[in-house]
Amino acid sequence: MPILDCSVNTCVHYADNCCCRREILVEGTHAHSENETCCGNFDERREGCCENSAKEACMQLAVGCEAINCVYNENRKCNAEHIGISGSNAKIADQTMCASFRAR
Numbered sequence: 093m094p095i096l097d098c099s100v101n102t103c104v105h106y107a108d109n110c111c112c113r114r115e116i117l118v119e120g121t122h123a124h125s126e127n128e129t130c131c132g133n134f135d136e137r138r139e140g141c142c143e144n145s146a147k148e149a150c151m152q153l154a155v156g157c158e159a160i161n162c163v164y165n166e167n168r169k170c171n172a173e174h175i176g177i178s179g180s181n182a183k184i185a186d187q188t189m190c191a192s193f194r195a196r
């Protein structure tokens with residue numbers, strides 16, 4: 093399972109430069125560059141939205157991935173040791189991306 097580094101600080105699942113989910117799905121079936129990928133679990137944190145106070149960052153998590161043109165994609169799972177999801181201040185999922193995407 094990859095170690096995740098996430099900078100999407102506007103996401104409801106964001107915690108300490110990481111994510112509090114146990115798994116995420118990266119989208120981008122036809123991606124040929126990192127810009128064409130995005131985190132499918134992005135959900136914008138809105139004011140007044142109920143926060144989980146016991147939110148704990150999960151440093152290592154299962155990463156499903158539809159970006160089959162990436163060298164790290166193995167049967168729609170990510171086998172990289174470390175990945176970075178970027179998109180600080182994102183408002184929608186398309187403003188996030190897997191910065192670790194490497195085209196085959």
Ligand code: SF4
Binds near residue numbers: 156159169
């Ligand atoms: S590094 Fe590649 S396989 Fe892993 S999540 Fe990012 S795009 Fe998917």
